[in-house]
Amino acid sequence: MADKQATVYVVDLGASMGASNAGRPGTDLDYALEYLWDRITTTVSNGRKTDTIAVVGFRTDGSDNSLVQNDENYANISVLNPMSQFLMPQIRGLKKLLEPSTTHEGDGVSALVVAIDIIEKYCKKLKYIRNIVFLTNGTGGFDFDGINDIIEQIKEHKINLTVLGVDFDDPEFGFEEKDKSPAKAANEKALKELCDQCDGMYGTIAEALEEIQRPRTKKTRPIHSFRGRLSIGNESINPRSTLLIDVERFPRTMVARPPTASSFALSPEQDPVDGNLQKIRNTRTFQVEDEDAPGKAIDIDREDMAKGYLYGRTIVPISAEDQEIVKFNTETSLKIVGFIPKSGFERPICLSNSNIVVASKANDEAIMALSSFIHALYELDSLAIGRLVTKDDKPPVMIAMAPIIEPEFECLVETQLPFAEDTRQYKFAPLDTVKTTTGKVLDKHRLIPTQELQEAMDDYVDSMNLMNLEGLNDPLLPFAQPEDVFSPVLHRIQQVIRARAIAPDDDGLPDISPVLLNYSTIPQGLDPEEDLDRLRQAADVCLVPTKAKGKKIGRDKPLSGLDVGKLLEERTKSRRIDKNNPVPEFRQMIASVQQREDIQPLVQQMGDIIKDIIRCSVADLQYSRAIECLRVLREDCITFEAFEFYDSFIRELKSFTEADRRDFWSRVRKDKLGLVLPSEDSRSKTTIEESNRLYYGR
């Protein structure tokens, strides 16, 4: 939450703003508006009622402001939007008004006075951040008489003045306009002086535009997520030997999520104001299966439902009273379990975002107590292990806490650790040795790096040292330090929304802002070509052709290397698939065929078995089995380049299910077991539409 804010944008709309300069395709006004719209839409996207905007145009064809009645100096100045929260209607309204006028009349300084007047009247003496942003190309008339009074006013109201000019000179930024007219040069000089005198910002638009490329990060006021006592020991055992410190916990990292989209229904009629989107309401219905009911399910009223859990397949009803028994009662607390050496701590077990723990700010003694805890941890190079309950009756979590000591700030930082149930005991083979089937342990093998490869890797890694590179967004930061990396999705979505908001009729999306892709590729400065070439040669990594991947069927041997193919010969020769063992036998037979023509009868047999399973299935009990056979059939037909047989079978199956096994077909559709697509076999000519027609068609 930030302070209240009022901003007046003063925009030069003189006829000269309609000209194109410096080889830009758009007009000067378009150039200035790029900045204006970015600022305005950023404010809109924050959605705050207390962040208000007014827009004043000068050198406009007409005059529309409260001062012009008494003083004709204020002619050709128009308030385009009074001070208010900006929403879509304001954006649309303003867009229509921001066109170059046909006049050169209108005093820029008077427009500034109008802006000050608006702020004065709107903010009164209240606490506001007051801003005026002045956009011009500096070619019109500026009457600097009495400017000192204006400067006084700006200072008195603590208004932040920003003046941005189209093609203004800015030696610091490194821009200078050639062949500048003397009038413009004089205006620039006077505007710069004005800014200098009231501590304002003065610059050229090109710089401002570069600046807005940099995404803005939103500040969130720290809100505590836990307040309680850090304890060592238990008061009820011995209060004198129990350490208690009042502490609070605040997030240190918290993933900033992009705005979420909601679903709307596209309405057939076009509505110019609300668009053609209609709100959607969700209604829940509840059903239980019932074999006898039509549709095999009946509706249940909410009152007839109880709560329960599944224990395996068993339903365990838990009444409202029993809910209490299931619950694990806890008390808000942060209990220290012990301390561990930092050196052996396995960093990857950290499960969560990080939070900081500080002492209660109104309690000096707690601050000092925690300070001793923080320093002692630091000096012993240890971490504290704690059991944290953030609120009464919340389940406890285990945390590790590390000290942070900065010049003016000390705290503990904490992340959550896994419980016993949260770790998965997956087995992985060692990478430094290979154990053969006979139990021999090898240290030379094609899976183990050779010395040559290891050396090449060592050199390559050494040459890819990032420590000497500076941040790509802020050169003062180290390369890829979190503070220097913007969240790509967050800013991309905001960028896209803002672009679409001001140009709803444009199709497509704007290009990704390059700032967001800064860290997506290997940095320019590092290009150890030689080392990489050496590594590449030593590693000899080869892409496995897609065809080879599937074809291993039928070639594999057991660990002993026994030729099972021979054993299977008797079976495969028969060319009869046992319906009790269809998947293996089909696979073995299709792998053993010599001629393509022999595949077709196998597909035929398999198809018959599948249909048989479906036919004999009580309700959908055997469907999974049939689907499994179908999946294998499809997979192998593709592998053995015989997808045509599958396609013709699946068409046949479709009509087979038509009668009373439609539910089976929906399983086929769900598992995507329809026609073979060109992406699966390049010889296929099936289009997506064709495939969908088979899936969905009647």
Next chain:
Amino acid sequence: MSADKKWNSGADAADDDDDDGRDETEFQAMKDATLFAIEVSNSMIAPPNEDEDEDAEGGGSKKKKNKKPKYSSAEAALRCAEAILKNRIISTPNDMMGILLFGTEETKYGEGSNNISYPNCYLLMDLDIPDAPSIKELKHLLDDPDELSAILKPSKKPASMANVLFAANHLFTTKAANFNSRRLFIITDNDNPDTDKSARSSAQTRARDLYDLGVRIEPFFISSPTHQFDKTLFYTDIIYDAGEDTTENLPDAEEVAKATDAESRYEQMLSAITAKQAPRRALFTLKMEIGKGFVIGIKGYLLYKRVTPSRSHYIHERGEKLQIVKGSTTRMVEETAQEVTPDQIRKAYKFGGETVSFSEEDFKKMRYFGDPVLRILGFKPQSELQFWHNVRSSTFIYPSEEDYTGSTRTFAALRNKLLNDKLMGIAWFIARRNAAPAMTAILPSVEPQGMFIIPLPFVDDIRQNPEIPHIVAPNHLIDRMQDVIRQLHMPKGYIPEKYPNPALQKHYKVLEAIALEEELPEEFEDKTEPKYKSIEKYAGKFIQDWGDSLSQAMAEFRLTRPAQVEVHGTKRGREPADAAAAKKVKKDVDSGPGDADKEIRAAYDKNTLNKLTVAVLKDWLNSKGMSVAGKKADLVERIEEHFENK
């Protein structure tokens, strides 16, 4: 509710790296069916050899022996199966499990099927998602030695392995047809069954069938001191490399229990089976770009993921039968109440009081930052990774030869280098198509051998520090605290296995008790609670010293700087001697920091609330969840009202 939520959060789905398995095929990959096949033979049911135990030793070891029951190999295997069954109900409630005994005198194989097909096979528990009755049955069996020995009665002739394998084939085909992971655990001490050649051939054929079916055989061999299990006699002919990842390099057949005494044999067996029972589920298969255009293949696995209690369901009682109620959501246009079809739905963002909408295509495209990849940008020392640089759980990566041969050796070389020089990679990471890109640190891992991807925060994710007065403890106080820390040092570090989640355990203990119609557990062990007795014993005195040191430090501090809030001074006046303000004895006051409560109460009693600062008043009101609006007088009035009404 849930269905709708899923839809709406679709936009965020890509962000949520924890959530794998979004589309149908991936979901299939999540399901596992495991069948235990336990051999019953004279040696398998023989009680552990008494002579091996050290009887000579005195009372101590005898006591120990009495406490620990002795299991035969077969019983130990059954108990392992039971332990794993209960474990899986918590960790993977949708997985199937079954138990098949072979070599039994009695033959039993499901209802309705033909017993003759699988003689001497006893299907103790059908392959299915476990339910309470079957667990109960197993429990009863293990509690009843007579019944157990009746079932574990070996047949005269051992069962034919071909039959056992075909029985397994049948179970997997009918019960777990499209489960992606299907495993047969064979627990036996017989390394040479089926000596007859034709029986061997047919076993080899049946094993081949299982392989083609996608069933993986995981053997657990029991050796005895007198007989070393030789797997090359039979088992290497029926076991195949499952072709997962780097083929030849997987740890092969597990050999368990060479141990002589039954107790450790059971434990060995349990740990061997536990280690294998969780099927490895890859989260993603990905390209790892080590240098410009230089790519190897990797797979990602989640090794740490928070397990939460199963969600509750709505249930409906119809007659005797309980049923799960299925909820479904219909989407309707709010005004017209017409049902909305999926192709009518458009995604829109709220902006400036209205909506900004996108076509489905644009909606997907705006999240596209390139194809999935783990692209290493370069390397930094591991010390650059701050403790707080964490936003979510890590992902383990391991090389895969599936798409690129040579990946393993290259990956291993990189890992060696990072381990030796304590380096980490910095990488741009897109886990799946249209997943949100992340900046990550790549850390080498000693055990398991591989590397970890640690997602780093972005600048947008970093929060500001709260404002808090800066007071640094004097050295003597820090020294006293160091004494405390040294006393409570756990040199082995944090071992997750030692800390079962108490909330989760209680949840399932209660469910189990209700489901199995047992007594609800009264006392419940919570291993996450600090060991207070040893803290008192080892650190109690040092904590007192620290407390005294703190009082002294505060006294010194007060001389140089007045108290932040006056009342702290008063409190010290009221509580003399050893009571440090940060050490508070819990009295019967309202919840929340007791300190502030007493201050406010005291001020109220003395009618000096007005003298407290607005900040203190507000803090207290905040802690009571009361409004903090208005001027100081309003705050005081509100507090007075609060105490008057008490």
